[in-house]
Structure formats: structure tokens, C-alpha cells
Amino acid sequence: MYGSQQGGGGSGRRSRRGKGGRGAAAGADRALPPAGAAALPDALAGGPGRPVHAAPVEALLAALAVTPGVGLTDEQARERLARFGPNALPEARKASLLALFLRQFRSPLIYLLLAAAALALSLGERSDAAVILAVVALNGAIGAVQEGRAERSLASLRQLSALTAHAARGGREVILEARQLVPGDVVVFSAGDAIVADARLLDAAALEVAEAALTGESVPVPKAPGALGPDTPLADRANMVWSGTHVTAGRGRALVVATGASTEVGKIAALTATGEEPETTLERRIAQLGRYVIAAGVVMCGVVVALGALRGLPLVEVSMIAVSQLVSLIPEGLPVAVTVALALGVRRMAARRAIVRRLSAVESLGSLNVICSDKTGTLTRNEMTVTVLYLPGGRRVEVEGTGYEPSGRLTEDGRAIDAGADADARELLLAGLLCNDAELVPPDDDEPRWRALGDPTEASLLAVAAKGGLDVRAERGRSPRQGEIPFDAAARLMATQHGRGGAPRVLIKGAPESVLELCASVRRGGRAEPLGDGEAREARRAWEDMADRALRVLAIALVEEATIEPQRGYAAFAGRAQLLGLVGQLDPPRPEARGAVLTAQEAGIRPVMVTGDHKATGLAVARALAIAREGDMAVDGRELDALGDEELAGKLERISVFARVNPEQKLRIVEAFQARGDIVAMTGDGVNDAPALARADVGVAMAVTGTEVAKGASKIVLTDDNFATLVDAVAEGRHVHRNLKRLILYLGSSSLAEVVALVTALVIGLPVPLVAVQILWVNLVTSGLVTVPLIMGPPEGDEMRLAPVPRGEPLLSSQVLRRMVFIVPAIAASTLGYFAHRLSLGVPLVQARTEAFTVLVVAQWFNVLNCRSDRGSGLSLDLAKSRWLIAGLLLGNALHAAVIFAPPLNDVFHTVPLPIQEVTAIGAVGSLVLWVEELRKALARRRERRAP
Template identity: 35%
Template structure:
């Protein structure tokens, strides 16, 4: 007779039998068959915005609406005053909208796919029993009947029924809304009817806060409780970053400016008694000239390329706007173990019988036996497979201790009975074992936590009372070992009575063990780069203060004799104002800090106006990661919960990768300014011809169609190339920019509108009038719109603007460094853009279709030499300005002034 009860109501044996599984899990063949039957263990994709809606959005943003209005006015004007070129203008503006919209959509789609591909670098992993062995597989391969192993910090990948549980607590707030962790056990639970309330179930979407357990999967994918409510509980809403807010503000500002100038020129034309439709055409031209059509695709391209460069430098960005926020980072709160250090621990020294000894001198004699047994047995390591052999897997510190102590495991009868798992608040762990027929409790943890639990001391193999002088000697030994940069743990044990519960009291102190975790290569250089870039680095660690200071000195984070070291317990009773004042200390370390206290530090820094990046790897780090501006999780050692809460994941857990990511983030903002400088520069030589035409009564030097040729064709790719520039060497030699700094600064406006733009306007008008003078045009004489001389003159004006922009794209690569300081191979897209720009110009000037569409005509080839020389002259003038700026700025800084 089949058992139709829920697995939560069944015994462990009954649950395994009903799922066709066993304590050793499934075979590979069974798992493969069930994967085909049930499908991958993943949620169905939440319905996203339809592609046609996303495409439509590219044609309905603020810039596009302005252009739609301009095109509509032009086409309407053609019906009222035919033969004025209005229909060509309208078609050209529609082409601008179409090309820009399609390119922006393609770029956003490409960036989204790139981000999705990068996320696949870190699929959720889970330990699974297959064919009687423990394997690590992607959670998507789980099937009902799989037996999995979970520990503190893991996300639960599917709905499971517990088989074993040790001090297991789970955060089920994603399903129940209850923020307090809930205990779980393996016993059958027939009392609760609701699945969410059953105490022997672990449900997908929840997370283990403490303890560990073994469970059998009974539901995967959309069949889980989480899957059934996912569409109702998940949202795609995202908060705006500073860059998104700035782009939106800039878009409205530029669009309103363009519309305002268009209305002004329309009014000026009417005031000078120009025909109504001619004035309207000029107004439309002014609007189109001032709208930076490539802004949105450039922003997306710049962020996407920076994200891909970051991934190559071992930093995975989970949210695209976080790239730019990184560039404003002013403070990094970093862990020590695994980020600053290699997380490859080795036992260096131990303290026993009143003296500190080197690890190499340890033997398995009676004096060292209990200490070594404790090191070998008190751990939460698991047996895994590597190259067909059984190996221990788990925390590097416990691996080092197990290796150090295994020589003392000379017993034939050893059985693990239970575990009191490590907890961030208790800062210790214990195991109970049956050893040669006797029950023992072995405990390890921070010395200041373990010593108060001890009332005896093991000395030369004998147990004696623990005197106050012994406690003082242990504390002095701990400090001496920590001063050498060692991580120090205390070890204690006691023999348990057969019926006594395992209690961490009345222990016998065995000794201390000091482990060395060397700094990662390159960390010292990364710290130096942060200091040069004006970024504070604050170490926030759970380690001993002396160990933290020793490592900080080794990497150059601390240089003074007496840095400020704050213990976590001091933060509990500290007022907010005290903490914020404390954070002004030039050299500051936080030691023995819990995750809750870490979040306090992060929030205090935010209240001081700092842009904070914080690292974390544990489940308890999630609040700090979420509250920071940039949460950074460890990709190798980090828990699933930490990765879910983070904005960035370090694929190599290396501190230097954080600094590289900040460098890329700074480059994004700088690149967008380069782009703006470049495209805004051409606005002036496009505007000035209208002023000359209206005020001086000369033929119009540049037609609207030719102006669109610059905006739509020749300028677009070089501008995008500037948005994809790699970080320059000096970007990390400057202090962080203020978080509220405007993208369109006065410096950008002055350089584009008051310097580069006017120079381009002068040379383009000079060439225009030179062609007219060579054609014997007389001042005040009328020229028809299709006369060869007029076509040649406007074409020369257009060519001069484009040639000047070819030079401008190189001088815009940096606002103060000379153009020749950049490698010619560092930006291949730049050369592609320049090549396309020149090719388009030649097609416009010499090809029959180009001449017909843009009203151009070929001019004297000898004029190209003059145009090229004038364009180079503009570049030399800009380089001269840079040279003066470089000479003036050191003097200004020496005089104590600020810019």
C-alpha cells in the first residue's frame, strides 16, 4: 500500500523510500532520467518587457520626441511651401530617429546579453551525493530524490526534507516575512498542516543562518513553494543610480536648450523679415543640431564595455549602473582573510606547557596529544572527491589544523556524535566524539571566548587547576603570536559522562595554535594605488587586533607607531556622533567585529557623506553588503546569500581586483565627458553659419542636411569610440570625484562652446568664404541653392568641420594630457571611427548619391591641404592650452588654491 502522506509527516526511512532514494543519494543513471522527466531546477523566466515595447521606448524618449516634432514640422512645411527642401529635411530627421533608435536598442540588448552571460560564470553550486560519493554540481542539475549537504550561508536550492540537522537555523523571510531565524530538525512533523510551518523542511529561496544538515530533495524548479509564488513576489523594479539621474537631467536640459534656441532663431528670422517657412526651417535645424543623438547608446556602450573589462580583471558586476558608482568610491571597508590574505593557512607555532614552539617541533607524545587531537577532530570539513581520491574539503583554516593534528589520531575506534556549529556571536565551535570507547567534547575558538569556559589546564600530560597566572601567561602568549601576524585559536576539551549532555563548560585548556595566512601578492601595491587615488581603506575583521595590525603593517595600510584599533564590542555602546568622529582617524582598524557591528560602521560612513564599498563573504554580511553603496561579495569563498546581496562579485577574492574595478568605474564617467566635449564642439560651427546668414546677409554657409551629415554620420562612431576608452594611467592619481558632480560641468561647456567650437567655426567659415572669393563672388550678390559655386562652398565648409572633428577626437582623449601620450593601439574602435568618418565624408563630397542627398559638389583638390592644415592648427591650439594648464596647475596648487 502506498504511503500518500507528505514527506514531512513520514519518518526518514519512509521519506527516502517514497522518493526512490537512499542515504547515499541517487545513481548517475537515476539522476539523468529524472532530469529529463522533471527538467532543470530553475524558475521559469519572469515575463519581461516585450522586445517590441523596448524597441518602441527607444523612439519615444525625450530626445526622440523633440526630433519627431521637428520632422513633423518639416513635412508639414513642405505641404505649405513646396520646393524649399523641407521634405528632404523631414526624411533626414526621420533617418536620424530610426538609426539612433535601432542602434540604441541593439546596444542595450547586447549589453543585457553580456551581463547574463557573465552571471553564468557563477552558477549556484551545491554538494550532492551521487553514486555514494559527494560531488559539487550546479543547482540546476538537482532532481527529486537527490541527497544534498548544506551549511551556514548556503541558499536552499530546492524544497528538501531534512535527514540530519545540527544546530540548524534558517532565514525564511523571503517566504514567510518572519525576520527571526527559525530552528529546523530532522524529526517527523505531523503536527503542522502548512508546509511553511513544518520544522523538518527546507524550502527553496530560504537560507541557512547557522548549522549544517543533510536533506533529500522532493520538489524542484517551478514545483517548489517559491516557484509557485515567484511571479507574485518578484519585481523587476530598479532604483536609479547617480549616473541614470544625471543622464535624465542632462537629456532634459539639452533638449530644452535646443528647443529654446530653435524658438529664438525662429523669432529672429521673423524679426528680420525672412519668409515664415525659411525661419521655421532654421529653427528646426537649430533644434536638431543641439540634440546629442548618440548620448544614450554611448552611455550603454561605455558601461557594457567597462563591465566586460572588469570581468576580465576578475570583477563581476551584477547591476550595470553600479559600474559608474564604483568610480565615486571614497572608502573601502575590507575583510582580511581571503581578500587581503591568501586564505591558505599553515600552522606556524603553538603554545603548550608555558612556551611558544614552532609547529615543526610538534610530536605525538603525551604532552601534545590532546592539543593535536583537538586540532584534528574539531572541524566541519566534509569528505569529497578529487581526481578519484577522497579528500577533505572546507575552510582553509580547518584544513591546516586537521593536517597539523592528524599525527595524533592513533585510535582505532573513532565516531563523530554531534556538533555545536560555529556562530559569529559565540566565535567558537565544538564537536562530541566517541574516542576509544569514551565520549569527549573538543572545543576551539577565539582565546578570549574559550578561556572563560575553562577551569583546568593540561600541563605535561597532566590535568591541573587553571590559576590566574596561567590565564595571564596564555594572554601574553596570544599577544606575542598575534604580533607576528598569526591568527591564534585556543583549544580545550573535557571527557563527558555517558548520560551528560554536551555542555561547553568546565573545560580543560589544552593550548594555543597560531596560523599564518600570508598577504596576497599585489595587495600592497593596490593599497598604494588607493592611497594615491584618495580612497581610504579600513580593515574590518573578526581577527585579533594584534594580528590585524601586523598584517596591516605588512601591506602598508598602517605606517604610524600607534594606529587606532577599535574592538567590535566597543561599538555596541558608542553613540552615533562618537563613531562618526572616530571615523576621521587617519589610520583606523576594526577588530573582533561581528557582522552587525560591520553594518554599523558602513552606515556611519554613509552618514558622513562617504561613498562606501564593503566586502563580505558570510550570510551575516548581507546587511552590510545591502546598506553599502557597493556591496562586494567573494566569488570563491562567499556564501550564496552574500553573493545575492552584492552589487559586485570578486571572481578571485583579491583586494587588487576591487581597485581595478574602481579604476574602470572612474573611466566610465571620464569617457562620457570626453564624448560630450566632442559632440558639443561641433554644435558651434553648426550654429554660427546661421548667425552669419541672418546677421550679415550672406549665403547660408552650411545647410541643415549637411549639418545632419555631421551629427548622424561622421561624428557618431568616433564619439562612441571615446565612450569606450580604457582608463588612463593617471585616473587613479586623483581624488574621488564628488558623488553629486555634474556630468555636464562648466569645464566641459567652456572647452566645447568657448574654445574648440569657436575655432572650428572660424576655420570652416574661412574656407567657405575662400571658395566664394576664388569663384569671384561679390558681397551682397545672391547665389541660387543649386549653383555649383554655392554647392562647392558649403561642401568645403562641411569638410572643414569634419576634418577638425577628426583632429578633435584625438585631443579629446584627455582634457590635459597631450594626445601623443596615448598609445595608438589602445583604442581600435577609435581608428575604426575615424576611418568611417573620412570614408563617409568622401562619399558625401564625391559620390553622386551623396551629392544628391546632401546638396554637395566636389571642390578643388588642392583645398584639402589647406583644410587639413587648419584642422591640425586647431589641434595644436588645444595642445597649447593643455601645456599652459599643466604648467599653471602645479603653481596654483603650490599657492594653496583649489580648482
């Protein structure tokens, strides 16, 4: 019995709110030891050698000067927080700016640059070597700054998803950040909650805790209060819960005895650093690209040496040409730009109420083509309202009013009824408010509406009971809870035991099919009557009728003269339960949900509903939201089990609703879609959703209703639990992916154009048009000043009208390569053509190189306009929206003018001042790449318009 598990006062879930007054002694903290967490356990135990798990609960409560139902006062909490510090593990020392700077050199691309600098230095080209090293250092500085910003951004996001705990403070239950917990706090928790401090149990109900993270125990451990022997090993201390673990079943209440570094997990983690994010797919692709560049650089050097030998060029000149080739091949700005792209994507998604916990999710979002979404709270408002009651004998009672406000009439056949005078209605409403863990919170200064504290489904039962004239608090006081079986997701049932001046009785609430299996009779007029076939059919028709109207249906039953036996569970009530009636609840769809569903479908993403409701209810809501298409079907858990894998795969295309599914079945649904090659997102909020969330390509947890276990298994957390927010996040993911492709196009075409120009000059017998330091300057000016603004560009607005990004699409996709076929020759031809033309006119080599150098810079400035859009004209887009790009172009112009016209820089960069009249011609020639790409885009748009 539940009563045998009490240990310190209070019973039932209502103890979470606290029943006592606010009279904790103000000076009670005199009993605490001096500052220092290490002294705390001895004081709690009443002296050295008395561990916490062996001490009487009363001694612990006295040592910490706390009353269980009241908790600490705010003043006590502040004093203890100052004394013992925040409840947080020691953080790894943050990397210094110097360490971040040095970290930037761990790149194959940087290794190539350093090799080029060493080669230039060995050949006596000190100025070239100095410029190369300066560029490397500048890239390192930029990367360090951006990485520091990214870390600060992720740190702020981690604060948004920080763990919380329910604690009693001053007689009220409050939600605290885990960091605010102090020794002496009384915390409450239930299935799915994370344990955030070491605590001694005060009471528990069917409590089980997963402790694998601490003890290695592979299965959840049952917990119960009561003192244990002093020598009990940590793994066997059933009266303790530990920080870093989580509740898998039941609920409990406990006294915090250790926080922060003093917890068991804190002792282990005190000297360890926090783990790093795993390498993402994109980062692996970047590393792969770096290896390709190294291989291409080695081959290119061999080609240059061979061509130089054929032309009889001096070794020094050939070597410097090889250095130029290496430098031109390296997209130096790529590592920094990728870091910035991911950090910006994370920040923008946070602004759209989607917290990214794994950077890989940013990429995966752009490829999603299936979203398996929960219904309640995600597609609907999660504000349950009871609209109809079914009573034995075929009676239907309509309920007025919406939301949780306890006002509205109960009517039968248009006439108001008084539940106090109607025995059947009263028994049903009374059972609903007693077999219930929720509370209704009246309006206050912070919230003008009635709201639910607890499960919305249960809160709606309190609201309808109040509408029927029942006093919730008084009825709970007259029938105190004596035991319970917490809600079991597999059985879809909950049971509570109550005493009411006589023999105890058990109330059962849950899914109609589960409750009806236990019932052999109905209760009418205060008496049990056999549940005949006709009555059973009538109840089932009422249930199906409610479900067809998109109502969630609960059945409620009574077992007289019964007690809860945890070891037997619901089997003890089979054939003994009396059906009290059915309750139909409406959870209205979110206003924005249908539009979000249509947007997803237009984007090539198929929404699928996965719900715990009856399949008729789920299908009705799915049709209202356009999730279910004509001819689509709903499948419940039993039907799903009956389908083999091949049969399920064959029907998957027409199944829009999975109803009444258990956690294992959710996992199977994800794997079934993935077996077809789909990229799947799965939403969830419960502890049992964790396997499916972890297995999905993008697991999405709910911040408002989600358990900490679900959040821990997810890659994304929605701060508003809204399906529309997930669709917005997909749009942002596609935007990030598109910007990365633009970045690769820009850097790849620029680097390849330089290589083509240099090799072509070598092949046709021209002098080298660019030297190494000039190429470095081109890459610095273009990459450093415009690549970051390029990936900061706004979305074009058509992201959700495109198909999902194919799985495994390489960075150099076919689309990027097709565009490079036009861009690379245009840049190379304008640069080399102008160089050859000026040499043919007798212009000195140093001036011709300066002009070719400037043409290349201008061409790449025009090319960045090309790369801002896949199909839209680079001239028609509103440049005012890209202030950072404009700033980068203006600054680039100013810096390049300094390189050309400032005498101190002429020797470093091998340049001479140019005649002003040449500037216009250089600008016109450099713009060739823009007009070539504009022509290609115009032809592409024309083909699209003509396409059916």
C-alpha cells in the same frame, strides 16, 4: 542532543562526504512516475492525498531510489535531468529585435527629432523629413543591437555567478550548479548557503532558515526533521526547506523533492518576468540632460522665430532654421554610446575577475575613497598553517612545514617530540581534529597539492594533528560526534560533543578571550588543575605574543561529563571548561597585496582592515602591508562599543584596523565613514556581512569563500577573493568614468558649436550655413562612427594617480566646461568663418554651404583626437591602439565623400561636388580646433610642471 535530531542516517558534518558505497540499484528509477514534475509529489508520498511533509522519510527515500550516504549515480542524475528538466525558474521571454528597436524611441532626444521631422514634413521638405526619420531609425537599430549585446554580456556574467549546491553523487560530495539538481539528490548546506530546491530534511543541527522571501516571516525559522500532519500550513512545515530561502544558522542535510517550476517559489514565479536592473545614477543624469536639451530647444526655437521676424524672413525659412537648431542641439549618439560604455565596462571588469552585479557600481568605483577589507583570503592567501602550540605550564611547541601537507616535525626547545607519547600535546591535537568540520584532500591529477575542503583554519588543525602522528579518520571513528553547536560569529565559539567509551564530553574551540571566559582549570598530564592567576597571565602573554607575530590564535578547551543543551548554549559550560592550550596559525599575505595597497593609497583611497582576528594580529598584518601608518591604531569590538558616534568620528582617521567586530559593528563602521562624506566599499563573505555589504556604496562579495547571501547583497563579486582584483576594478571604474566624460565633452562641444554657428549667422545677417539634413549627417558621421570607438579607448595608465571622482559630480563638470570654452568657439569660428569668406568671394550659396558642411565634419574629426586625452597631446598618443577609431574615421571619410561627389546624394543633402583644390584648404581650416586644444594642453602641462 544532536543524536535526537537524526533522521535517516549519518551524523555530523562528515555526512557531507558520504560514507556509503556506490551500490545504488541501476534500475531503481523504475519507481519514479512518468515524465512530468506535477506527478512527482504523489509518487513520493506513496499515493494521492499524502503530502511530502507528512510522509515517512523512508517512504521518500524508497520512492526516489536513493541511499542518503551515497546519493544518485551519474546515470540516474542524467536520466532525471532529462525527465524533469533543469532546476531553474521559467525565464521571461527574451525581447525580440523589433521590441528592442521600438524601445529605443523612449527617449526625450528622439521625441525632439520626431517633432523636427514632422515640422519639416508639414513644410513640404520631404527629403529633410525622410533623412531625419532615417537617422532616427538608424540610431534605433544601433541601439537595439548594442542593447542585445549588453543583455547577452550580462546573461553570461549571471552564469558566472550562478548558485551552487553541495550534493552526494555516487558516494562523493560534489559541487553542482543549481540547475543540475534533480529530485532524489541529497544536498547539504550550512549558514550562509542558499536553498536552491524544495527538499525534505534528513537531519539538522541548530538549523534556522530565513523564509521571508516566500512566507513573509520576518525572523529565521527553526528547522528539524520528522513527519508532520498532512494539513500543516506551508509556513509551519519545519521539516521542509524551500527554494529561494537561505540558511542563517546551523546546517542540515535534505532530500530534494521538487525542482524548477514545481517548487513553491516556482509556482509563484512561473508566469512572471525577471526583474529589471534599477535605473543607475548615470542613467538618471542622462535623462536629466535630455530634459535640459528639450528646455534649451524650446528656448532656441523662440529665439530663432524672434530673430527671423526681426529680419523679415519668410515663415517657411524661419521654421526650417528652427528645425536645424533643434537637430544641432540633440546629441543623437548619446543614448547608444552610454549603453555601450556600461556594457563594455561590465565586460572588462569580468575579464579582470570582478563580476558587476549592479551597473551603478561601475560609476561608484570611480568615486571610492575608503575600502574596508577583510583580511583572511582577501589580503592574505587563506592557506592557514599552524606554526606554534602553547601547552599548559608555559610549554611552546614549534611546528615545521607549510600549507596543508601533513608533513613536518613538532619540536620543543629544538628537540622533536612525539605527540603520541606526550599527553598534553595529544589532547590538544585530538580536540582540534574532532571539533572540526574540515577535510584534507590529498594531491590528485587535477591538483598536485594538498588542499582544504572546508574552513582553512580548521584544515590547518587536521594538518598539524597528522604531523603529530594522529590518524584523523581513525580518531574520528573512535570518537563519533554526538551533537554540536555550530560556529557562532557573535560568541566566536564552536562546540562538539563526543562519546569515547564512557561519559560524553564537549570540546570547545574559538577566540582565546571567549574560551578563557569559560575556563576555570587547565588540563595537564590528563588531570584538571585550577587555572590560577599565574597560569592565566602566562596564557594571555603567550596569546599576545603570537598575535604580535601576526598569528591567528585559537584556544581549545574540554568539558568532561557534559552534553550539549542547545537552549542553554555555552552558558552550560561556564566555569567547567579545562584549557587544553593555544594554537598559533599563520596566514601569509598575498604577494601582490602590499603593492595593491600602495596603489590604492596613491589613488587617494584609504584601505582599512576589518577582521575577526585579535587586534594585535590584525595590526601586525596591517603594518606589513602598509595599511597601518605611523601612529595608527587598532580597535576591537568591545572598544568600538565604548566609543560614542562623535568620539568614533574623531578617531576614525587614525584607526586602520577594526578587529573582533560583529555584523552590527561592521554596519556602524560603514555608516561612520559615510557620515564623513566618504564613498565606501566593504568586502565580506559571510551571511552576517550582508547588512554591511548592502549599506556600503559598493558591497564586494567573495566568489570562492563567500556565501550566497553575501553575494546577493553585494554589487560586485570577486572571482578570486583578492584585494588586488578590487583595486584593478577601481582602475577600470575610473577608466569608464573618464571615457564617459570624454564622450560628454565630444558630443556636447560638437552640438553646441553647431548651435553657436547657426545663431551667430542669424544674428549677423548671414544665410544659414547648414541645413537640417546636413546637421543630421554631421551628427551621424561623427557620433555614430567615432563616439563608440572613443569610449572603447584604452586607459592612459594614470587613472590610479588621480584623485577619486567627487560624489555627485555632474556630467558637465567644471573640467568639461572649461575645455568646451576653447573647443566650441574654434569649431564655430572655422565653420562660419570659412562660410562667410567663401560667400564674400562670390561662391554660390549651395557650394559655400557644402564647404562649411565639410569644414564642420573635418573639425569634429579633429576634435575626437582632442577628446582622447585630458592632458596628453592628441597627436602623441599611439593611434595604433585605437583600431576602431581609425576604422571609424576612414569610413566617415568615405561616406562623406559619397555625399559630396555622388550625384544621387547631392539632392538629398543639398550639396554639390567640390573642386579638389579646396579640399586641402578645408582640411587646414577644420584642423583649427586641434591646434587650439593642443596649445591649451601644452600650457596646462607647463603649469603642472611648475606647480609644487
